[in-house]
Amino acid sequence: MSETAQTLAATPAPIAQAQEAAVADWIALLKPRVVSLVVYTGLAGLLVAPGHLHPVLGFTAVLCIAVAAGACGAINMWYDRDIDAIMRRTRHRPIPAGRIEPGAALAFGVTLAAGSVIVMFLAVNTAAAALLALSIGFYVFVYTMGLKRRTPQNIVIGGAAGAFPPVIGWASVTGSIAFVPLVLFAIVFFWTPPHFWSLALWANEDYARAGVPMLPVVAGAKETRRQIMLYTLLLVPLSLVPWAMGFSGAIYGVAAVVLGARFLWWAWRVATDRQDAAGASLTRDAPAKAAFKYSIVYLFALFGALVLDRLVG
Amino acid sequence: MADKPLGQDGMDALLIKRRRGRNVAMLIVLLALCALFYAITIVKLSGEAADSRRSGDAHIDPSLR
Numbered sequence: 132m133s134e135t136a137q138t139l140a141a142t143p144a145p146i147a148q149a150q151e152a153a154v155a156d157w158i159a160l161l162k163p164r165v166v167s168l169v170v171y172t173g174l175a176g177l178l179v180a181p182g183h184l185h186p187v188l189g190f191t192a193v194l195c196i197a198v199a200a201g202a203c204g205a206i207n208m209w210y211d212r213d214i215d216a217i218m219r220r221t222r223h224r225p226i227p228a229g230r231i232e233p234g235a236a237l238a239f240g241v242t243l244a245a246g247s248v249i250v251m252f253l254a255v256n257t258a259a260a261a262l263l264a265l266s267i268g269f270y271v272f273v274y275t276m277g278l279k280r281r282t283p284q285n286i287v288i289g290g291a292a293g294a295f296p297p298v299i300g301w302a303s304v305t306g307s308i309a310f311v312p313l314v315l316f317a318i319v320f321f322w323t324p325p326h327f328w329s330l331a332l333w334a335n336e337d338y339a340r341a342g343v344p345m346l347p348v349v350a351g352a353k354e355t356r357r358q359i360m361l362y363t364l365l366l367v368p369l370s371l372v373p374w375a376m377g378f379s380g381a382i383y384g385v386a387a388v389v390l391g392a393r394f395l396w397w398a399w400r401v402a403t404d405r406q407d408a409a410g411a412s413l414t415r416d417a418p419a420k421a422a423f424k425y426s427i428v429y430l431f432a433l434f435g436a437l438v439l440d441r442l443v444g
Numbered sequence: 445m446a447d448k449p450l451g452q453d454g455m456d457a458l459l460i461k462r463r464r465g466r467n468v469a470m471l472i473v474l475l476a477l478c479a480l481f482y483a484i485t486i487v488k489l490s491g492e493a494a495d496s497r498r499s500g501d502a503h504i505d506p507s508l509r
Binding site for chain 1: 458459462463465466469480483484486487488491
């Protein structure tokens with residue numbers, strides 16, 4: 132037995148290898164941070180939709196959206212367990228750390244996904260349930276299994292899955308889809324690339340090691356910075372559409388302009404970050420880190436302003 | 445600082461604690477689901493009763509009018 136192996140054999144199993152997952156591990160499997168953003172945009176879509184939905188059914192609709200998003204996270208972690216084990220950022224997740232069996236995670240995700248669609252269908256309406264099923268299928272089959280490991284456009288096309296919640300929230304109230312929820316869909320869709328690429332810029336090594344073809348890995352940091360700027364330039368005018376078409380008032384209009392200007396400023400800072408000839412940041416990607424954090428604030432504040440405008444106006 | 449190594453007794457206690465935590469969480473989730481399904485049923489029933497009242501349905505139970 133080698134010295135390393137002897138040392139390992141003599142070392143007591145860490146808590147993580149106790150093979151009994153704690154409640155926190157099952158919650159971690161649901162990616163609660165992602166769920167919080169999904170719930171927020173879904174709730175916003177529900178609150179700004181014309182018509183009335185009983186609060187109990189509204190709560191049920193939002194719960195179904197949250198559970199479905201969590202289920203997608205669990206199935207994603209099951210499918211990506213091999214690359215999660217390689218990436219520094221994800222190697223402590225419950226499956227690669229050995230605290231939850233992959234099969235159990237898959238069963239957990241599939242059960243929650245099916246349950247959320249069934250309850251949405253029985254308690255809310257068919258349109259919302261169909262859209263929820265579509266978003267789950269898109270995230271699992273198109274993004275996770277289809278795009279993520281094949282193309283640097285993975286999060287551009289796959290971003291559609293995360294853009295569904297406001298449409299589902301709207302459909303929960305009205306039972307149909309209209310132009311406004313499609314605009315909200317487009318806002319989240321165009322917000323996704325600058326958000327994720329800001330993260331990918333400084334988590335570049337992790338993605339490269341795992342062989343995930345994120346844009347910075349495939350096209351380089353310079354091109355990624357340019358793309359962040361381009362998508363932000365598309366996003367900001369798009370965010371003004373609800374105000375321009377008269378769906379929302381001055382509160383939202385002013386908020387969209389101010390928040391958008393700030394987002395453009397951060398995108399500009401990322402694009403003009405001090406870099407070497409190869410495009411590697413000389414500031415440890417400080418602007419990209421700040422842009423990533425701001426992008427979350429942006430989406431929360433923008434949808435918050437939309438809801439506030441509709442409730443006050 | 446490194447974690448203090450656990451002996452066999454410590455591991456057993458930890459496993460029991462985790463299992464109990466999961467059972468309690470499952471109980472809470474099931475009770476919450478019961479309450480939610482009950483509330484949904486009440487809302488749906490009262491909604492149907494109101495719809496029937498509006499449409500003048502004669503078959504509706506008088507006690508629901």
